[in-house]
Amino acid sequence: MPVNALDVENVSVNHNGVLAVNKISFSVQEGDLLGIVGPNGAGKTTLFRAILGLQSYQGRIKLFGYEGNQYTSLLSMIGYVPQKVNFEPNFPATVYDVVSMGTLSRKKLAKGAALIQSCGCCWNRIFQTSSKDSEKIEEALKIVGLESFKDRRISELSGGEQQRAFIAKALVKEPLLMILDEPVTGVDMDVQNKFYAVLKKINKENKITIVWSSHDLNAISDLATRIACMNRDLFFHGEKEEFFANKDLLKTYSESAMQLHMHKHDM
Amino acid sequence: MNFDILSYGFMQRALLTGIVVAICCSIMGLFLVLKRYSLFGDALSHTAFGGIALGFFLNIYPIWTATVVCVATALGITKLRKSTKISGDAAIAVLFSAGLAMGVLLVSASHGFTIDLFSFLFGSILLTSMQDTLLILAISCGVIVTLIAIRKPLIHFTFDEEQAKVHGIPIEKLNYLFVALAAVTVIATMRLVGILLISALIVLPNITSIMMGKGFKKTIIISISISVIATIAGITTSYYFNLAPSGTIVMLMVAIFVGTLIAKHAGLFSTKTLTDENNLLTVH
Numbered sequence: 001m002p003v004n005a006l007d008v009e010n011v012s013v014n015h016n017g018v019l020a021v022n023k024i025s026f027s028v029q030e031g032d033l034l035g036i037v038g039p040n041g042a043g044k045t046t047l048f049r050a051i052l053g054l055q056s057y058q059g060r061i062k063l064f065g066y067e068g069n070q071y072t073s074l075l076s077m078i079g080y081v082p083q084k085v086n087f088e089p090n091f092p093a094t095v096y097d098v099v100s101m102g103t104l105s106r107k108k109l110a111k112g113a114a115l116i117q118s119c120g121c122c123w124n125r126i127f128q129t130s131s132k133d134s135e136k137i138e139e140a141l142k143i144v145g146l147e148s149f150k151d152r153r154i155s156e157l158s159g160g161e162q163q164r165a166f167i168a169k170a171l172v173k174e175p176l177l178m179i180l181d182e183p184v185t186g187v188d189m190d191v192q193n194k195f196y197a198v199l200k201k202i203n204k205e206n207k208i209t210i211v212w213s214s215h216d217l218n219a220i221s222d223l224a225t226r227i228a229c230m231n232r233d234l235f236f237h238g239e240k241e242e243f244f245a246n247k248d249l250l251k252t253y254s255e256s257a258m259q260l261h262m263h264k265h266d267m
Numbered sequence: 268m269n270f271d272i273l274s275y276g277f278m279q280r281a282l283l284t285g286i287v288v289a290i291c292c293s294i295m296g297l298f299l300v301l302k303r304y305s306l307f308g309d310a311l312s313h314t315a316f317g318g319i320a321l322g323f324f325l326n327i328y329p330i331w332t333a334t335v336v337c338v339a340t341a342l343g344i345t346k347l348r349k350s351t352k353i354s355g356d357a358a359i360a361v362l363f364s365a366g367l368a369m370g371v372l373l374v375s376a377s378h379g380f381t382i383d384l385f386s387f388l389f390g391s392i393l394l395t396s397m398q399d400t401l402l403i404l405a406i407s408c409g410v411i412v413t414l415i416a417i418r419k420p421l422i423h424f425t426f427d428e429e430q431a432k433v434h435g436i437p438i439e440k441l442n443y444l445f446v447a448l449a450a451v452t453v454i455a456t457m458r459l460v461g462i463l464l465i466s467a468l469i470v471l472p473n474i475t476s477i478m479m480g481k482g483f484k485k486t487i488i489i490s491i492s493i494s495v496i497a498t499i500a501g502i503t504t505s506y507y508f509n510l511a512p513s514g515t516i517v518m519l520m521v522a523i524f525v526g527t528l529i530a531k532h533a534g535l536f537s538t539k540t541l542t543d544e545n546n547l548l549t550v551h
Contacts, residue, residue, distance in 0.1 A: 052433050076435030087426050088301050094482035101423045101434075108435065153480060173434075 003064060003121045005030045005177050005209040006051065011059035013046050019232065020046040023059070026228050026237040028177075028211055030121055033203045035224030035240070036213040042231040044213040045083070048181050051211075052080055064176065065119050076104060077112045079170030079178040079208075081163065083185055089155050095165045096150040099140055102169035103133045109174070116176065124207040125174050133172075140168040144198050160184065160191025167198060178202070180212040192216070199223055272506055280400045281392045281502050281512070288459045289468070289494035291407040294414050295452040296469035297490055298445065300477070301425050303355070307446075309466035310359040311453045314340045314366030316462050319387045320373035329387070330402060334454050340366070341450040342443055349439075390461030390513030392502060399458060406455040410448050421445065422483065459498070460513040468494065471520040475527045493523050 006028040013021040021043040028034045036044055049055035053075050060067065063074045079102075104112075116123045126143075127136045141147045144164040149157065154165060163183050170178060180199075184192045196219050202208045203223070214220055220227060220240070227243040229236040236243055272278045299308050318336030322329030340362060348358050374384065386394060395403070414421065423431040424441050432438050456465050476489035501516030 054429060054432060072435075075433060078433065080430065080433050082429075085427055085430065088303070090477050091301055091426055092477050092481060092483050092486035093422075093426060097422075097483045098426070101419075101426060101430075104434075151482065153482070156480075 003030050003119060004028065004062070005032070005064060005121075006211065007060070007062040007065070008047075008051070009060040009062070011047070011050060011057050011061060013043065013050050013055060013057045015043075015046050015055070021050070021057070021230075022232045024230060024234045025059075026234060028209060028226075030209055031124075031203075031207050033199070033210045033212065033223055033225045034228060035220035035226070036211065036228045036230065037215070037217065037220060038213075038230040044230065045181055047230070048080075048179055048211075048213070051179065052078065064116060064121050066115060070115055073108075073111055074115060074176065076108055077173060077176045079167075079173060079175030081166050081170050081178070081180045081183045083182040085162070085166055087154070091155065093154050094151050095141070095146055095154055095157065095168075096137060098154050098165055099137050099150075099168045099172050100133065102140075102172040103136065104173045112176065121176075122207075123174075123176060126171060126202070126206050126208070127174060136172050136174075137168075140172040143171060143201065144168045145194065158187075158191070160187035160195065163187065163191075164195065164198065167195070171202065175208060178208055178210045178212075180210065182213050182215065185215070192219070196223060272503065277393055277395075278502075278506065280395055280397070282499065284395060284400050284403050285392055285459055285498040285502055285512075285516075286495055287404055287407045287411075288455050289498040290491050291410045291452055292456050292465075292468045293472050293490045293494040294487060295410060295449060297473045297476075297487055298414075298421060298425050299449060299469055300473045302445075304449070305466060305470050306356075306359050307362075308449060308453060308469045310362035310366070311337055311341055311450050312457070312462045312465040313363050313370075315453055315457060316388065317366040317369030317373070319457075319462075320370040320384060323383060324373045324377055328398075329383075330399065330454060330457075333457070334406075334451060336366075337450040337454055338447050341446040345443060345446050386461075387457055388462050389511065390457070390459055390464065392459050392512050393506070395458050403455050403458055406451050410452050410455065413444075413448060417441070417444070460516055464513050464517050467517040467520060471517070471524050472497070475520075475524045478527055478531050493520065497523060 004027045008027070009025050011021060011024050012019065024047065026034075038044055046055060050057040051061055053072065061071070063071050063078075066074060113123060127139055131139070138147065138150075141150055144167050146161065146164055146168060149161065149165075154162060157165065167183070184195045187195075199210065199212070200223055203210050212224070221244060224240050226238065227236065227240045228234060229243065236246065273282075296308070299305055315333045315337045318333030319329040321327075321336060322332035325332065344358050344362055347353060348355065353361075420431065420436040420441055423434060424436055424438055424445075428438055453465055456468055460468050472490040472493040473486075475493055476486045479486070479489055481489065497516050497519040501519050502512050504510065504519075505512040505515040
């Protein structure tokens, strides 16, 4: 029986005195690709920050059933790609340097492996367990199609290429769970499609659990296994077919985006 | 011109201290520049001035008092910034003026140590005693070894604090360690170029090497090379032409910076901006 990779129970977050997330509960099963939709300001990023330990919250969040210190130990095994990584533009790091920042020490990997094993989960490792860090980095770069760019400075890459480098950085740690916060917002369609191909590959082939927020309903409908819709409160959590059949959700999401999606499916 | 300068003990000490301090300052400086803490080093050096004056005033070995004052201020201001959300530039302004004011106050309250104080203000690498040399070497080597040991989390922390935190790096502790190391680096550098020129040694080699568009390792190697070459050339030139070593070292660094800037504008280090059009790769 699949184990829950993530349990969010009755979580509320006050961000600068504003209730950004209100008593939200949902679970993500191992191997799922959960698409989170909601308008701007719906609290998606705040919720992610709470899961990642960057924001205080009320309620309970469990990673593979663990809370407290064990949760903190597993946090480093989450691959996180934010909407935009704010780095110093002159930072003299090559793509290889950036991806290598994601490697975890053998001690951390062993600790994570022991926790995962004891909760009966399966850690779908992307790389051979005996791989050296350098081999993992090369492999992660290959997955995102940036192997020829490894010696380029990160700041020389386009926005979409940078995001792919950050995905490689998240992959190289052999994540138990990937959290992607609108990772391709503002990049062109071609790069978006390449990104979606990477997402599909790591979810289907490497069986990595993914929680992904996006405004692209077409991509969500193609890739996600389940959908959550939120706007401070959680309006929906379930199968994607059920979500797209529910026209009332138009109220919580951009009407034009939804109509565009329905139009595409009616044709 | 003869090359017997190495037969003098003071010259040997000056060159050895200069090279080790240059390496230490270069590595530390790269992190300070990338974290946009360049002026933090400058502000700390002014606090060190207060510490030096305190040492002379209390008749204690001034490098000790400067170290204590400088490290305590660095940690205190970091704590203050965190708990009161004072902006970085305001915190630096407070540090800068408080350190200088303390120094000026102590100088005015006593008489007779102005000349010694000047050697700290403008550097006096050729006048360093054996005690100074050993202490500076110990401090510099300690900073270099620590920076090498924590390089991986420190690079991640400098690149993106938030991502580093998610990665399990204890960023608060690392930040305190980082500013404390910056403070002792300032102490080690004081003798070489003086309090007033420390920021030049922190900033110049690093902005020059960053301009060359290389990766992290190469940038740090280039920065160290610039620092060491400028220091050796500066000390040697100042000896033969009877110039102030601190000013000579810094002016040589400025010359290397300007030269690199001109070379960059001439297209020698041109960096290509990649577009998706020339990205012929496909996702596997």
